[in-house]
Amino acid sequence: MLMPQTTLCPSSTAQEGALLLGVIGPNQSVQFLTEPEPMTTELTEAIMAIDAPETKFRFANRCVKSGCGQWHEGRCGVIDLVMSFNQHLAEPVALPACAIRSQCRWHKQTGPAACFVCPFIVTDSTQTSEEQLAYIGSNVI
Numbered sequence: 337m338l339m340p341q342t343t344l345c346p347s348s349t350a351q352e353g354a355l356l357l358g359v360i361g362p363n364q365s366v367q368f369l370t371e372p373e374p375m376t377t378e379l380t381e382a383i384m385a386i387d388a389p390e391t392k393f394r395f396a397n398r399c400v401k402s403g404c405g406q407w408h409e410g411r412c413g414v415i416d417l418v419m420s421f422n423q424h425l426a427e428p429v430a431l432p433a434c435a436i437r438s439q440c441r442w443h444k445q446t447g448p449a450a451c452f453v454c455p456f457i458v459t460d461s462t463q464t465s466e467e468q469l470a471y472i473g474s475n476v477i
């Protein structure tokens with residue numbers, strides 16, 4: 337069960353107990369929900385019936401640290417990789433509205449800069465190629 341003090345991975349998979357965080361819009365950026373929607377049994381079944389839901393939605397769930405293949409040397413490797421492609425970015429002046437910021441692993445680890453690139457990240461690993469990362473870099477300037 338997710339508690340207010342639970343540190344959340346903002347790019348988790350579609351599964352019961354997670355939170356529906358946002359929807360990938362036609363411009364391939366995330367439209368965050370004002371309040372994340374708990375993934376009930378019914379919502380999970382409906383979303384799992386959609387082909388490749390992680391290409392269409394973003395989900396948040398408990399950060400499992402070393403239990404995740406992306407965890408590297410005490411850090412989330414996903415946001416570190418994305419930020420390595422975006423070192424030229426300045427600190428954002430305005431952050432996207434986000435209901436999980438106080439619990440977010442990426443924000444805890446990287447600070448507000450994570451929120452600048454976050455809306456451009458699509459969880460499905462087939463989208464997380466160097467080409468996609470370069471796309472992020474060229475679209476958030």
Ligand code: SF4
Nearest residue numbers: 346434437440451454
């Ligand atoms: S906008 Fe920032 S706080 Fe919210 S999920 Fe993305 S990185 Fe985390």
